[in-house]
Amino acid sequence: MQDIPIEPVRGRPVAAETTTGPNGLSRTLILALGTFAVGTDAFVLAGFLPDLAAELDVPTATAGWAVTAFAAAYALGSPLLATATARVPRRALLVTALIVLGVANLASAVATTFWLLLATRVLAAVGAAAFTPNAGAVASALVRPEARARALAVVVGGLTIATALGVPLSDVLGEWLGWRSALAAVAALCLLAAAGVAAWVPSVPAGPRIPLAARLSVLRNRTVAATLPLTTLGMAAAYVVYAYAVPAFEALGIAPSSTAWVLALYGVGAVGGSLSSGYVTDRWGATRLLTVGYLVMAAALAIMGALAATHAQVASLAGPLAAAWGAASWCQTPAQQHRLIEAAPQEAGLVVALNASCIYLGIGAGTLLGGIAIGRGAGTMYFLGAALAAASVVYLRATAKRVTPGPLAPVPASGRP
Structure with missing residues (x-):
C-alpha cells in the first residue's frame, strides 16, 4: 500500500536466536497484523460516511474532514515522531503506538459530536505514524540479512491486504451493525496486535537520533x-x-x-x-x-x-x-x-x-x-x-x-x- 521507511537500529544487537533462528520471519506476522489494522483504520470511514454524517448532524462533505484530519496528522506528525521517539526501545514504542491507535478508535466509536470525532482521528494518526515506520525497522532486525526483503514484504503485505479486504469488510460490518461497531472492531484488532507484539516480538534497541x-x-x-x-x-x-x-x-x-x-x-x-x-x-x-x-x-x-x-x-x-x-x-x-x-x-x-x-x-x-x-x-x-x-x-x-x-x-x- 504505502512505503515503510526503514531506519537503522543502533545499540545492543538483537539476540542471536532472534535474527538467525527459524522464528524470526514468523514473528513479523504479528507486525503485519498491526499494519493491517493501520491500513484499515486509515480509510475505514469511507464506506459509511453518509451514515456518520447523518448521525453526527453534519453534511457529508464536512464528514470527509475526518479522513483529511487523519491523513494530515499522519503526514505532519511522522517526521516529528520519528525524531522525538528515536531513543525509545522499539518494542515498547510499537506496543504503545498500537494501544494509542486502539484507544483512539474506541473514542471515535463513542464520539457524540463531530469535533470530538476529529480529535480522536488525529490521535489515531499519531499512533499510526509511530507504528508503521518502526514496524519495518523491527522486521528487518528480526531476521538474517538474506531474509530482510521477505520480512519487509510480510509487513507491507498487511497494508496491502487492508486495501483489498480490510476496508470492504469494515464496510460490511458497518452496514450490518453501524459505523461505530466497525471502529470498535478496528480498535479490538489494534489491541490484539499490541498484545501479540508485547508477547512475541523480542526486545530491539532504539535507533540513532537523527x-x-x-x-x-x-x-x-x-x-x-x-x-x-x-x-x-x-x-x-x-x-x-x-x-x-x-x-x-x-x-x-x-x-x-x-x-x-x-x-x-x-x-x-x-x-x-x-x-x-x-x-x-x-x-x-x-x-x-x-x-x-x-x-x-x-x-x-x-x-x-x-x-x-x-x-x-x-x-x-x-x-x-x-x-x-x-x-x-x-x-x-x-x-x-x-x-x-x-x-x-x-x-x-x-x-x-x-x-x-x-x-x-x-x-x-x-x-x-x-x-x-x-x-x-x-x-x-x-x-x-x-x-x-x-x-x-x-x-x-x-x-x-x-x-x-x-x-x-x-x-x-x-x-x-
Missing part, C-alpha cells in the same frame, strides 16, 4: 525536491473520490449496500498495481510506468464522471473501472520510491519516510478537494480527480527530463543546515 533538520536536509537534492510533489499530486488525484465512495458509486447505480463489493474490486486493483509496479519499473522504467498509470487513472475517473453526469447508471462498469482506478492509484508508490532512492541512495531511509508523509498529505488534500466538489455533484468530483491525474502526467514529463540529481550539502553534527 535531528529533524538532518531529516529534511535531503530536500537540498534537486531531484528529490522535484520528485516529492508528484507523490502528493498523484495521491490527491487518487483520493478525491475515495472518501466519498458511497455517494460517488450511488451516482453510477450502485446501492449503498453494495459499495463494499466495488471497494473490494478497487482493492484487488490496488494490490495488483502495487505488486506489479516493481517488476514493470525494473523492466521499462519508473517514468513510463507512472505516465501510463496516471493516464489510466485519468481515463477511469473521467469515464465514471461522464456516466455520473449523464445519469447513465451502468452498474456493470463500476467494478472494472474501480479496479483500474485502484491499480493506477497504487502502482505509483513503488515507482516513486524507486525514483527517490535512485536520486539519493545514501539517504534512502529519509527519502522514503518523506515520501510516506507526502502520500498522506496527498490523501488529505484530495479528500478535502473532494468535499468541496461533492456539493456540485458526483460527476464534478470524478472530473476533478481526472484533471489532477492529467496534471500529474504533465508535471512528471516536465520534471523527469529537466531535473538531474544534485549533491546533498553537508549537514553539521548539530543537524542545523
Whole structure:
C-alpha cells in the first residue's frame, strides 16, 4: 500500500536466536497484523460516511474532514515522531503506538459530536505514524540479512491486504451493525496486535537520533525536491473520490449496500498495481510506468464522471473501472520510491519516510478537494480527480527530463543546515 521507511537500529544487537533462528520471519506476522489494522483504520470511514454524517448532524462533505484530519496528522506528525521517539526501545514504542491507535478508535466509536470525532482521528494518526515506520525497522532486525526483503514484504503485505479486504469488510460490518461497531472492531484488532507484539516480538534497541533538520536536509537534492510533489499530486488525484465512495458509486447505480463489493474490486486493483509496479519499473522504467498509470487513472475517473453526469447508471462498469482506478492509484508508490532512492541512495531511509508523509498529505488534500466538489455533484468530483491525474502526467514529463540529481550539502553534527 504505502512505503515503510526503514531506519537503522543502533545499540545492543538483537539476540542471536532472534535474527538467525527459524522464528524470526514468523514473528513479523504479528507486525503485519498491526499494519493491517493501520491500513484499515486509515480509510475505514469511507464506506459509511453518509451514515456518520447523518448521525453526527453534519453534511457529508464536512464528514470527509475526518479522513483529511487523519491523513494530515499522519503526514505532519511522522517526521516529528520519528525524531522525538528515536531513543525509545522499539518494542515498547510499537506496543504503545498500537494501544494509542486502539484507544483512539474506541473514542471515535463513542464520539457524540463531530469535533470530538476529529480529535480522536488525529490521535489515531499519531499512533499510526509511530507504528508503521518502526514496524519495518523491527522486521528487518528480526531476521538474517538474506531474509530482510521477505520480512519487509510480510509487513507491507498487511497494508496491502487492508486495501483489498480490510476496508470492504469494515464496510460490511458497518452496514450490518453501524459505523461505530466497525471502529470498535478496528480498535479490538489494534489491541490484539499490541498484545501479540508485547508477547512475541523480542526486545530491539532504539535507533540513532537523527535531528529533524538532518531529516529534511535531503530536500537540498534537486531531484528529490522535484520528485516529492508528484507523490502528493498523484495521491490527491487518487483520493478525491475515495472518501466519498458511497455517494460517488450511488451516482453510477450502485446501492449503498453494495459499495463494499466495488471497494473490494478497487482493492484487488490496488494490490495488483502495487505488486506489479516493481517488476514493470525494473523492466521499462519508473517514468513510463507512472505516465501510463496516471493516464489510466485519468481515463477511469473521467469515464465514471461522464456516466455520473449523464445519469447513465451502468452498474456493470463500476467494478472494472474501480479496479483500474485502484491499480493506477497504487502502482505509483513503488515507482516513486524507486525514483527517490535512485536520486539519493545514501539517504534512502529519509527519502522514503518523506515520501510516506507526502502520500498522506496527498490523501488529505484530495479528500478535502473532494468535499468541496461533492456539493456540485458526483460527476464534478470524478472530473476533478481526472484533471489532477492529467496534471500529474504533465508535471512528471516536465520534471523527469529537466531535473538531474544534485549533491546533498553537508549537514553539521548539530543537524542545523
